[in-house]
Amino acid sequence: MFSSSQFESNSAFSGGGFTFSHQSQPSDSDPSPAKSRETQGLVPVTVKQISEASQSGDEKSTFVINGVDVANVTLVGMVFDKLGRNTDVGFNLDDGTGRIGCRRWINENFDTIEMEKILDGMYVRVNGHLKSFKGVKQVVAFSVRPVTNFDEVAFHFIDCIHNHLQSKSQLQGVTPIQPQSVDMSFNTPVKNESTGYQTAPSTQLSGQFSSDGLKSCDQLVLDYLQQPSSIGQEKGIHRDELSQHLKLPVDKIMYSIRALEEEGLIYSTIDEFHYKSTACG
Amino acid sequence: MRVIVNFQHMDTSSPTVFVNAELLPMYVGRKVRAVVQVTQSDGEIKTGKSTDERQLIIKGLPQVPPMTHVEVIGIAESEQSIHAETWTNFGNTFDTQSYNQVCQLANGDFKGLFL
Numbered sequence: 001m002f003s004s005s006q007f008e009s010n011s012a013f014s015g016g017g018f019t020f021s022h023q024s025q026p027s028d029s030d031p032s033p034a035k036s037r038e039t040q041g042l043v044p045v046t047v048k049q050i051s052e053a054s055q056s057g058d059e060k061s062t063f064v065i066n067g068v069d070v071a072n073v074t075l076v077g078m079v080f081d082k083l084g085r086n087t088d089v090g091f092n093l094d095d096g097t098g099r100i101g102c103r104r105w106i107n108e109n110f111d112t113i114e115m116e117k118i119l120d121g122m123y124v125r126v127n128g129h130l131k132s133f134k135g136v137k138q139v140v141a142f143s144v145r146p147v148t149n150f151d152e153v154a155f156h157f158i159d160c161i162h163n164h165l166q167s168k169s170q171l172q173g174v175t176p177i178q179p180q181s182v183d184m185s186f187n188t189p190v191k192n193e194s195t196g197y198q199t200a201p202s203t204q205l206s207g208q209f210s211s212d213g214l215k216s217c218d219q220l221v222l223d224y225l226q227q228p229s230s231i232g233q234e235k236g237i238h239r240d241e242l243s244q245h246l247k248l249p250v251d252k253i254m255y256s257i258r259a260l261e262e263e264g265l266i267y268s269t270i271d272e273f274h275y276k277s278t279a280c281g
Numbered sequence: 282m283r284v285i286v287n288f289q290h291m292d293t294s295s296p297t298v299f300v301n302a303e304l305l306p307m308y309v310g311r312k313v314r315a316v317v318q319v320t321q322s323d324g325e326i327k328t329g330k331s332t333d334e335r336q337l338i339i340k341g342l343p344q345v346p347p348m349t350h351v352e353v354i355g356i357a358e359s360e361q362s363i364h365a366e367t368w369t370n371f372g373n374t375f376d377t378q379s380y381n382q383v384c385q386l387a388n389g390d391f392k393g394l395f396l
Contacts, residue, residue, distance in 0.1 A: 046394050048296065078369075096297040096314055096354075097395045123369060150352070150371040154379040157299075161391045227389060 042074040042127050044159040047098035050130065050137055063130050063137075066167035073139065075100075075126045076147065076156035082120050089115045093126055093139070101138040102126055114144060123147040125156070165219060220246050221256040225266055225277040236269035236276035296396050297354055299380075299387040302335035306360035307388075313363060314354045316371060316380050319345050332381035338362035350375040 045065060053063040053070070062069045077095030089104045106112055118124060128141035147153065221242055224230060230237050239257060243250045257275055260266045266275045298304075300313045317329030317337050327339045329351070339353050342365050350371040355364045387395040 048396070049394055096299070098296060121367065121369075150350075150369070151376045151379065153352075153371075154376065154383050157383045157387065157395075158379065160394055161386055164391065164394060223390060227385075 042072050043068075043070045044156060044163050045070070045073050045075065046157070046160050047075065047077070047093070047095050047100045049097075049160070049164075050100060051098055053130075053137070055132060063132075066164050067171045068167045071129060073128065073130050074156075075139065076123065076153055077126070079118055079120055079122050079124055082118060084115065089118075091118070091120075093124070101136070102128065102141050102144075103138060104128075104141045104144055117146060118144055123150070123153065125152065169219070217246075217248060217252050218256040218259050220248070221253060222260055222265055222277065225275060226279055231277060231279070233276075234269075236274035239273050239275065242275075298396060299384040300357070301333040301381050301384045302331035302337055302361070303333055304384055304388055305331075305337070305357055305363070309357045309360060311357055312355070313357045314352060315363060315384075316350055316352045316375065316377065318350050318377070319347055322347070332377040332384065336361070339365055341365040342368055345370070349373060350377070 043065065049065050050063070050073070053065045055061050056064050056069060062071045064070065075093060075095055077093040080092045080094055080099070082089065082091040086106070088106055091102055092099045093102050104111060104115055106115070123146065125143075125145050125147055126139060126141050127143040128139040131138060131140055224242060224246060225237060239250060239253050242248075242257075243253045246253070257266065261268070261275075264278060266277050268274060269276050295312055297312045297314045298308050300308060300315045305313065305315070315337065316332050317327075317339060319327050319329045319339075319342075321328035322344070325340055325342075327342045327345070329337050329339055331337045338361055339351075340358070340362060341355065342351070342353065345351055345368075350373070352369045352371050353363055353365045354368065355366040358364045
């Protein structure tokens with residue numbers, strides 16, 4: 001699927017070239033997390049995030065989203081204006097946050113067969129390389145698959161939010177425990193989508209957070225308590241409500257509560273079960 | 282040699298807001314998207330259950346099998362109704378809770394990623 005000929009013809013057609021030198025292994029099995037963010041695999045993003053992304057150098061350099069270098073992205077949205085030519089298929093992808101142009105080069109039969117199934121108005125998952133041509137950002141897709149289980153739509157946006165939070169916490173110098181394992185587990189269901197991704201996103205997410213360690217659970221609890229609705233509650237939120245809403249066991253919630261309390265981010269109110277965020281909201 | 286290139290411009294000018302019944306009133310007149318489970322059909326007007334378990338009225342939907350989840354994209358006509366422009370059948374086994382959480386997050390803490 002990722003034959004070298006595909007990369008060569010890309011440079012020939014794009015006329016400015018972008019290198020896939022760091023792209024030899026677009027999988028997520030990279031063992032060194034912090035060294036090069038370019039080998040982090042597919043980053044889930046919204047079109048809005050792409051539109052706000054800056055480029056670290058000239059047109060050939062990678063983009064910066066959430067303060068992190070991003071080369072390859074994964075998007076979920078609806079196809080519009082599909083236009084098939086001999087050499088490539090172009091279309092616009094609308095994910096509800098905006099529209100972006102996508103292009104799929106046709107090099108092998110596989111490419112043709114895959115793109116034939118894609119029709120206007122269809123929800124698809126696009127995996128591709130983010131690039132800029134004359135100031136216009138676009139995605140050069142190497143994979144376009146129809147969405148069959150629509151939980152994937154909700155999952156993708158939650159994935160974008162999660163990735164955003166992770167990048168933010170890494171920028172602030174707090175290293176999450178085993179970031180790569182979390183990335184892998186999020187990328188795996190995406191790539192196996194065609195073979196039957198049946199798990200509801202909520203259970204998938206809570207499973208991943210428990211194996212990731214306590215950092216993400218803390219963030220979940222803090223986020224919930226910082227919601228305007230939570231801040232509006234005088235007596236705070238009961239830990240059982242947190243457990244129910246976040247679908248996490250009570251002892252995990254209590255662990256996070258103690259950690260957040262120690263950092264001065266939350267405080268107990270009427271009793272040891274009710275907590276509020278110290279932020280003004 | 283003259284090369285004619287067809288630009289596909291980035292367009293974030295008309296984002297579609299993720300809404301449930303609680304959020305819909307904030308976006309009357311704007312383009313919204315919501316998932317509803319059709320419960321009643323009265324010709325052009327359908328009544329559906331939103332992802333936060335309240336009633337919404339959808340206009341302009343064709344015949345949909347009952348109890349199917351449908352994502353409706355259209356203009357919010359009132360605090361309780363949407364005029365559908367496009368719709369997608371999300372099937373019978375859709376996780377409304379997760380989608381509902383996306384609505385809350387996309388309009389709350391993470392609005393910047395969406396709108």
